[in-house]
Amino acid sequence: MTAQPGEPADRDPQIVALGVQRTIDVLQAGTEARGLYNSLAWTHPQMPSSIDAMVDAGSAARTMSGSLPRMMIFDSRHLFIGNHVLAGAEANSGWHLTDRGSVAWAVHVFGALWNRAARGSSVPVGGATTGRQRQILVELEACYTTQQAARRLGFGERTITKELSALRTALGVRTPYQVMAWWATSPGRDLP
Structure with a gap:
């Protein structure tokens, strides 16, 4: 489960392709994948084709406008979140949590957001x-x-x-x- 709250930005196409391929590989191995994206993702040139490729491979995608927390949850046991503790830390720094209660809470929050989100579509939402x-x-x-x-x-x-x-x-x-x-x-x- 991933939540990508930020507005999309231009990224190195090789990095984007690598991320898409890793997701496809995981899906082909039988893992379920769900991604929540900022609604503006559909308006960015790189995002629709990347998301569509993952959806075609079996991932699920939904979009939301408004605020949602950045997170990645693996196997309902590993939670990765952005840094909300250390002032002045690197922009992409974060935390890896394995505490059962914290991860269970994050799974619950993700599920609530997922249920409120609109199903993904490559139609430019705006x-x-x-x-x-x-x-x-x-x-x-x-x-x-x-x-x-x-x-x-x-x-x-x-x-x-x-x-x-x-x-x-x-x-x-x-x-x-x-x-x-x-x-x-x-x-x-x-x-x-």
Whole structure:
């Protein structure tokens, strides 16, 4: 289980490829892998193809906007976290914890974050919606029905249905509930 909270940055392509290959090797050996990524990962040139390659090999990926802690958990016995103790330490320094209680707590936190996150998609999350779709999603989020949203926005009900169908197709999901779960953590919420 890995949580990568930061905005993606350009990295040495060989290092990225090595990390992807290591994950694929672990997956082929029968290990389960799950990765939580900052929602902006889908907008960075290196990330979508890397994540897609790992997902194609059997990994699971989800995205979240907002705050999540950086962590890696192996076999529910080893927890690696960033440094929150030593002031002035190297930027990439951290801690390896094997205390059963600490690791169990981290597994619980990861699971809670995983359940709140949107399923991974190579659709550029920030640009996945049109202005009209965002208007509709805001109305649905406020608990208006599609009929009420159509009336409030001055659209026909068929327009609402068509826009939601197009969004489901773009996101690769089947139900309006899945769209709303994705919308809950989408950075597109901040777009006009």
